[in-house]
Amino acid sequence: MTAMHYRYRYRDQIFEIHLERIGDGYRAVLDEIPYEVEVLDIQPGQISLRFDGRPVNLYWAVDEENRWVSLQGCTYQLQKPVLDRARNTGVQASENLVRAPMPAQVRSLEVAVGDPVERGETLLLLEAMKMEIRIRAPRDGRIAGIKVSAGSTVNRGEVLVELEP
């Protein structure tokens, strides 16, 4: 019997699901619990199921990293599972890298390469949607590099400033 396996990350937890075709419907297994599923209708952006006998209507969409599913007003952002290797480097490097908390435009730089900084000191100002966001030093240190300039646009997670190790 053919079975399909899918994995998703939701709030830093990995969920795995098995789907198996049975007659006109499916058997889904999650955490060793089986569910009977029948697809009543599938449309771009919308899917209707009979789920263990109950009708369920969901909305969905996808982008590069996420599978968004909405059920009864709650929206769930299921992410592609990230490879462990990539996650580890992220965690390690974060001590020295100051990243943008959201997409924004750089309004001004308050420090220069080589400057000593204290924890909490403003490194630069970002602006987005009429809001000013102060980016502060996460620890004491010295500026090793500045990766952006005033006026440039940054994405969420993009490195702004590098501190000396």
Add this chain to the structure above:
Amino acid sequence: MFTKVLIANRGEIAVRITRACHELGIAVVAVYSEIDRNALHVRMADEAISIGPAPANESYLNIDRILDAARRSGAQAIHPGYGFLSENASFARAVRDAGIRFIGPSPEAIQAMGDKAMARDRMQAAGVPVVPGYQASDDEADLEKAAVGLGFPLLAKAAAGGGGKGMRVVFEEGELHSSIAAARREALHAFGDSRMILERYVPQAHHVEFQLLGDEHGNLVHLFERECSVQRRHQKVIEESPSPLLNEALRAEIGAAALLAGREIGYHNAGTVEFIVDPQTQEYFFLEMNTRLQVEHPVTELVAGLDLVHWQIRIAAGQPLDFSQADLVQRGHAIQSRLYAEDPANGFLPATGPVLRFVEPEGPGIRVDSGIANGAEITIHYDPLIAKVIAHAQDRPAAVRRMQSALRDAVLLGVRTNWQFLQDVLAHPDFKAGRVYTTWVEENFEDWQPPDCILPPEVLVAAALTQYQTPFGASPNGQTGPTLDDPFSPWRIANGFRLGE
């Protein structure tokens, strides 16, 4: 009546005004920045003119380009919406000087209310209650002496201020000096003006505002109040009418004060007089006047039963109001929730991204004012307001339930929103009891985080079933690929192990 109007705005308010123009048989000229070239307000317009790059100060705030667009298109009037140039007296004057009608008050009225210190003086002289305060001098020693006279707690705020910038609550004399200095720095940065005024601080104050509407023939009425006490960082989140705080007598009294404020500056068109009301003493104080249409105007429209934008246009075209104060009654209760693109789990910072799918709630008594279509991009350049959901019902409890139900039916995929936060506010016992004041959100939702939703199995199953057809990053809007005709085709492939693609 005009035959062509230019709307100097974008987003939901441009869409709202476009609808009103079309209902009145008026052609609409939209203006847009490069990034908005495919926006809903552009698609709905009869003509659209590009006015520059995405940053607002190079497009929607550029007076010359907007006037040029009006001249080129032959628009007889300009509606400024809210935000951007709507309270800019020089813009209103430049429009008038160009021989075009400004759909709003006179430049003189905008200016009179634009400077808070001047407005406060003038209102006080006219007999409108203002918060006891001090603004005679900006000298440090004078301010400190006045503060002791006023007593604590008090509020130090920028004379040129707004939006909570350049403002500090001072609880005791010892903090006065440093608080004023900090507020000055912020004010200088935000407004280029560091002048300070002092005011008595009213704890647990409700924000209650009155909608004014006046024609150019001397008729001025108020359309009752809106309660806007649910605020986060001075940004209104939920608004309603009537206010749960006011009784008939207090409503009549504050309404009369609002009319007095409007008459004092010869106000015409739509405007809002904001008050703070002390729930203990029932004292009310003039806060400021917004000389434009407001984001929360729909709740007034539903309760008063008239279209404010229609009237704004008719008034600007010289028509008189065809009703008087005595004709107006409050019908039922209306609530508005502002759906913002923001990430509550990330400190409520604005969220950006494509709107992959937006399903508006609908049903009896539900109105949605939104400016986005599926595929629209929420960018860093403008306000994070996505949509306003407004519920109208016979009384407050019914309106709250209708709102909760409407928010459950709303679907917005692709961008994080404050949806869950709105639901939690609506469900809070204080909100249900109408006991919310302007710092209530900060005090009660300080460390609020979206609840840890347990992922229902239905959601995982739906994700897996849709995945074969539409892998990650395939296309926006949940469009399916070429295998749409056979959703079960994965099963013809042998034993796949798909790691979430």
